[in-house]
Amino acid sequence: MTLPNVFVTRKIPENGLELLRSRAKVRVSDQDRPLTRQELLLAVREADGVIGLLSDRIDAEFFDAASRLRGYANYAVGYDNIDVAEATRRGIPVSNTPDVLTKATAELAWALIFAAARRVVETDGVMRSGLWPGWGPLQFIGADVSGKTLGIVGAGRIGTATAMMSRGFDMRVLYLESPSGRRNPALDDTLGAECVPFDRLLAESDFVSVHCPLTPDTRHLFDMDAFRKMKNSAVLVNTARGPVIKEDDLVRALRSGEIAAAGLDVYENEPRMAEGLAALSNAVLLPHVGSATRSSREAMADLAARNLLAMLSGQKPPTCLNPKVLGLS
Missing domain, CATH: 3.40.50.720 (NAD(P)-binding Rossmann-like Domain)
Structure with a gap:
């Protein structure tokens, strides 16, 4: 044969x-x-x-x-x-x-949440530089995670797994309502999560984690208009697809303080990044390693x-x- x-x-x-x-x-x-x-x-x-x-x-x-x-x-x-x-x-x-990469990608989303919230990459760089003068009470203040609100955009396999991992941090969970109106019983029953419109998720979330597929409807879902609706203290994490975020607008939002920080594993024009993104200390940038276990x-x-x-x-x-x-x- x-x-x-x-x-x-x-x-x-x-x-x-x-x-x-x-x-x-x-x-x-x-x-x-x-x-x-x-x-x-x-x-x-x-x-x-x-x-x-x-x-x-x-x-x-x-x-x-x-x-x-x-x-x-x-x-x-x-x-x-x-x-x-x-x-x-x-x-x-x-x-x-x-399915086979669900947990690995959800875990990486959490790595980005903590890295961005606690300024891990930025402070690692300071320590490696040899220029750290010693401990100070006002140095490198970051954001709390426990007890905050987590917004999940795309409550499929990976989004659900990411939300489930929030249980250890006593977080309130919001997830984006789907066009079909279908709810996520696992999130509703286990976490008491709320299914909400996009604008409400943006306005109330301290951390927004993106897990939706790239479609014509989700391309550039996060643009300057969306960033303006988010809290100035908010952290945006994307382990889904780069073009869901309009990257030039993200650079502007991070520079201006429209949002506090971002953690990215994917990019709009991989492997290239938007001009200015690499220079931002409030951006944690990984080379598409969500499934890399x-x-x-x-x-x-x-x-x-x-x-x-x-x-x-x-x-x-x-x-x-x-x-x-x-x-x-």
Whole structure:
């Protein structure tokens, strides 16, 4: 039996590659960076299946180049890089990797909350500089977390996990009402959380943690108008998608004191940042490491591989985004 050809656009943990090699001919990009558009289109020409990253744009041009493609597996939970409708029109199943990185990303949101609130990165820099003169009662005053109000924008898997972790800090929890009006019983019943409109969440939250997907409705959800509705003492954290925040406006808001601080793991134009952001001491800036624990990254590799192998055998992948193309729902 002829084994299918699989292309992996960047090296992933070995456990996923070993699984793929048991049932396919596997070629992995030898570049430890995102492929250029032309490199990607050339590399997928003979592929029956592809595992790619959030940085790979999967659209009509990609599908035209990958004319033999029988399935695409995203090594990410987000999938705004995939034109799912186009894949469905062409009968190509696509998948993502939800659940396996939920706790890791929620934990990182909390790392950013505390780092921004207690000025961890800023004060670490002072200590490393050798210029700290010694303890003083008015130095490096930060914000309390315990007993404050946490606003969750996007109460899905990761947003829910982040909110649940607030129990140890006796926080009041607000979460953004969905367009469908659907509530989150876990947050309602366990935390006594309140489902509120966006403006109220902005006005009452001391910490706002962003976990929503990137859609036309959420792009630039946080702009200067939104920042003006927040408390001047508020901290904004984003572990979701960079373009949910209008980054130039965030720089202005942090410079002017419209909000107190921000903690970011994602950026509007990754890997670039908005001009001036890197110079701000009230911004904690991480290089998209929300899922960067060994167990999470290996679980992502395993799930992506199982998704793709299922597609190549005509079966429903565990986390398919368009199962109807396989005659399933």
